[in-house]
Amino acid sequence: MKQLFLFLVLAFSLISCSNNVQAPYEPNTPAEPDAPTVNESLCYLPIAEELGEIGNVYHASTSRFIDGEVILNYRPENPDNKELVFVAELVEYNSFDQDVVNYIQEKHPKNNALLHQHYDVTYKEGKTYVEYASYVDKKTGEVLVIEIRIANGSDLLSYDGSWYALSCRFSNDMSVDIDLKSETPFRINPQVVDLSKVPDARVVYDCNTGEVKYEDEPSVSSGIPIVEAEETVTFIENLAGKLGELEESYEITKSEYDSKGSTVKVLIGNFRYKSLSDYLNGKAEKEPYNAGGQPFADQLWKDMTDSTYDNCYYVQICIFSNMPAKVDIRIIDQERYRTWWTTPKEDKNFWFAKSIDLNYGEIKDAYGVTYESF
8 A cells, every 4th residue: 555655646746848848747845755754635736746745734823815715807818718616725844845935936036925725834944835726627526727825934923914925826737927927847647626515505606707705695685785885884783892992983995996797886984092892802803904994084194194093903894795795804904004004106016904704694793783683
């Protein structure tokens, strides 16, 4: 059995290309023959075990992207419009293949990404962390796109809201750099995910509209709340009173913007708190700075840009017409916003808010506020 396993590992070895001649690819840090192997059931992608010596594998705890989430209309890499699922995992490497690092550093030298998901992991300064995110054919398990994001433990530990990861999207055999639309020096066996390992998230995301549907909450996904409805304003006011020790309710504003040819409307509640609830604080602790703000009420903007309320929390409660199944709560860091506001446009490459999405079931359980109560 052990000989069979070693044979299979060798059979899946990476292949590099030179002058159109394929040769066996040897990782820079091969495991010793008698070294303990990582349980392959931990990894979605076989490649994760081929590119270095694994220390640990992590799957998401809370996320904006969800393992098993169905992805619709993901193009142009999906010209046949197959139904896809998203999966991602974070691998902590003791050592990682330097050829891959060198390629991404040379072709994509600027940090341009964060991790897709949030993982229950204590980062270590000397480790390399690689997130593999994949868009997978829901019927066959074939991977259409592999996105590799590489971050150093030291950068993750000193995270200040700016990009900390190098990112590149590859074809399913890594022979094409999708972002640059060019060939790479790599070639691997086309990646296939064992769909039995992928959880059913019962969440659907449509790339055309930005709409998220939660299949286990049909009443919530049926088109409410309507942004123009007075009931939605009342819902925001009721929820605002539960999120913490409320000091100031500013104007509830409306905005709209164009997204892929459709008009998206958003209703925005603006608030200042002396303190936030334990539930919201717990969510915020796991969330990086990942967003800006929606258009501010005038008085909120004035209060944030001076020092009158330095120790307060500024929060926006946002409800989008194209995302009826969730509420976007944005916690704005006042100091970060002041810095962002005075930074030249070309250098505004960092976020100043934490965007936390709660569906209506979570809100009901945590705060006892329901849309249906009006």
